[in-house]
Amino acid sequence: MQQAKLKEDRIHGDPMYPIRVYEIDCQPGEELLDLHWHDELEFLMLTKGSAVFRVSMEEYLLEAGEAIFVNAGQLHAGSIASDEPCSFKAVVFHANLLSGERFDLVWEKYIHPLLQQKYVTPVHIRPGGAKEEKELLELLELVFQDNLNASPLYELTTKANLQMMVAKLISLGGPSFREVPLASQPSQIDRIKRIIEYIQQNYSLPIRLEDLAALVSFSESYFCRYFKSITGKSPLVYLNGVRAQRAAYLLKDTDKKIMEISLDVGFNTLSYFIGVFKAHFGYTPSEYRKRERV
Template sequence: MQQAHLKEDRVHGDPLYPIRVYEICCRPGEELLDLHWHDELEFLMLTKGKATFRVSMDDYELEAGEAIFVNGGQLHSGYITSEEECCFTAVVFHPDIVGNGRFDLVGEKYITPLIQQKYVIPAHISRQTAGEVELLELLLQVFDLNINELPLYELTTKGLLQLIISKLMMLGGPSYRELPPAVSPTHIDRLKLIIEYIQMNYSGPIRLEELAALVSFSESYFCRYFKNFTGKSPLEYLNQVRSQRAAYLLKDTDKKITEISLDVGFNTLSYFIGVFKAHFGCTPSEYRRKAHA
């Protein structure tokens, strides 16, 4: 699958229709959704298998037919939790499409506060209530309209997304909330800076002290802070990034495994093989054989 890293720089849809529907499938052992963020809003529905998705600091276990909502700028990721293929369909759209323009009452009263995370809304949409079931059925209509480009799909999709946002807000009350200090925009921005630094420099040596210094934290506080948001220690996340890059090189190049190990930042082959196997459940050579089978 084509995966997204960091802040996505792709354009979802086009300026006149900033909406795009994606269908993604992964086999067990593959990374379902790398940690990343984008400015657009997103609804993601699991259509096959089981997976856990992390949105901001919370984990959600999804089964087929359930969905998550990702607000603009929120860090999110996902991984497979079963031994079967896992698939999801997602719609990613710019908030302007549902009413976030200037001099727009809907935008001022609802969409802007939503983006600012001032409303209490669920990130996990299951099938436990009638309201959730209605929302999920509307999402399926959005997917079908855009995948098959049915007549008037652009106009109908815009209306459906507004209705979906309305139902999402009703599931939360609707009521206002105050963000806890741990998820303040400043804390999120610091984490994004660290993730971007790791993604840009993973091939070289990265020390814990330099990561902590980037955000002016002590090393001990930085480790707790990082794990609270990502569910991983800085070293675990760094090794994950390096293993994922190695997997791409194993599939897409003829480089020797020793060379790949050095290219992604591992100093010793034995350590690389151990980390890779812990992440993918097989050695690099086994992974290459499976990828080329």
């Protein structure tokens, strides 16, 4: 898989049709979906294997045929949950596609509150759940088929199907509004995004816990608890994971020596790098390189 930035800057579709369907295959030991976010909405369906997806502060175990909904701006990531290969399809689309004019009734009454996370909507969607869940999954399959095959009228049918999917999503949670939990409010999440972007951009440099905490004006102890509550990992584990991922790309795509790669990604001790890498991928760096180049 190609390296993914935390905040995606790719364009999903084009301004006239702001939607894109993706198919992803992943082997054991690879990162299924790096931690990231984007301004678009997303429905993702697992098509093979089993995987754990983290959306905001919650984790969801998915089996083939199940899906998740990711709202705009939500941090999300995925990892394989077994020793078997894993695959998924995803449709990523801009909310503007759902209403005729940005400030029409549909936007004001449904889409904008949805983006603000004021509707209670499910994240995990299963075929064995409510009737609306099964219908939503059937519509999602149609969206995948129409766009991957460029079926006749697919732009028109896709817009209609996405509108129906969002309507079913809102109806599953009920029409009641909610206050967004403090830890999930944009101002709080933005602090974590700032930290993660800093790590993504500076992983090759020495990074101290006190420096990360200072970026968001948290004490070190509170920062560690809060970071883990959002990402599911401690700051050190997350940092080492980023470094291991970058090392994996260098092992596959360059002929650099392992010691050189260790230094390039921020590890000053070769033995520590090897231990972290093996814990992350299940192979030593040299074993990983041989495996990827067969």
